[in-house]
Amino acid sequence: MDERSKGDVFVDGSHCGVNVGEMTIDTGMGAMIGNDAGMGKNDGGIAALKMCDEHGIPAAAVAAMSAKIGSGMSTYEQGKISAANETAKKMGVASGMTAKEAADKMLEALAAS
Amino acid sequence: MTHEVHKVVKETGGFRIVIANSATSATEENKNDIVIDGSHCGANIAPDYILPSGARGMIGNDAGIGLENAGIASLKTLGEHGIPAAAVAAMSAEIGIGQSTYDDGVISAVNEVAKEMGITAGMSAKEAADKMLAGVLKQRG
Numbered sequence: 001m002d003e004r005s006k007g008d009v010f011v012d013g014s015h016c017g018v019n020v021g022e023m024t025i026d027t028g029m030g031a032m033i034g035n036d037a038g039m040g041k042n043d044g045g046i047a048a049l050k051m052c053d054e055h056g057i058p059a060a061a062v063a064a065m066s067a068k069i070g071s072g073m074s075t076y077e078q079g080k081i082s083a084a085n086e087t088a089k090k091m092g093v094a095s096g097m098t099a100k101e102a103a104d105k106m107l108e109a110l111a112a113s
Numbered sequence: 114m115t116h117e118v119h120k121v122v123k124e125t126g127g128f129r130i131v132i133a134n135s136a137t138s139a140t141e142e143n144k145n146d147i148v149i150d151g152s153h154c155g156a157n158i159a160p161d162y163i164l165p166s167g168a169r170g171m172i173g174n175d176a177g178i179g180l181e182n183a184g185i186a187s188l189k190t191l192g193e194h195g196i197p198a199a200a201v202a203a204m205s206a207e208i209g210i211g212q213s214t215y216d217d218g219v220i221s222a223v224n225e226v227a228k229e230m231g232i233t234a235g236m237s238a239k240e241a242a243d244k245m246l247a248g249v250l251k252q253r254g
Contacts, residue, residue, distance in 0.1 A: 064178070
């Protein structure tokens with residue numbers, strides 16, 4: 001994740017913890033989909049979603065039991081959305097949706113904006 | 114990619130226990146370190162970050178274990194390279210925050226090398242880190 005990904009809908013195998021939120025915002029991602037890492041303590045696994053919302057960046061997470069954490073391709077091909085931020089929800093992203101469909105919705109919304 | 118400054122919490126005989134939020138920030142500067150991080154222990158962590166850095170031990174987050182135990186896949190890989198590794202339960206520590214792994218983490222999974230050093234599930238991450246440090250000192254002889 002670096003500035004080469006600026007504006008991209010970035011689908012990754014990482015958790016969506018607070019440090020990933022910082023990276024997503026700092027690198028200027030267009031949108032992000034990661035792994036919820038089982039949510040975990042203080043919902044730490046999806047902390048980035050709210051942070052991204054504050055910067056108008058759509059973000060969502062797939063359930064840890066649906067995709068292999070650490071593998072971005074698994075997030076994209078196997079992932080089922082378990083959490084989405086408000087910005088993503090407005091684009092039609094919802095829990096239960098496949099990551100592929102969610103990514104398409106994010107891309108369409110960004111292209112239309 | 115990530116250029117975070119690691120916190121050194123212990124130093125003995127040339128080995129250190131260091132805290133990092135992300136395992137992706139491990140570099141050759143961590144050669145001989147026990148790296149305690151806030152990352153998951155997925156398949157990419159060992160070959161892409163921990164092994165190239167030359168770190169001597171690792172404790173990360175189990176990320177809820179997840180599909181096909183992906184959250185702890187690197188433990189076995191590190192064990193195959195003789196490196197002790199363990200994960201803390203996602204419900205015990207906040208993923209993404211290395212200090213939480215160290216301060217709050219409760220071990221949920223260990224590899225064979227860590228097991229031989231006396232590290233077991235249910236142990237605090239701090240105690241496990243101390244055992245790894247003692248273990249690598251002993252390995253050196």
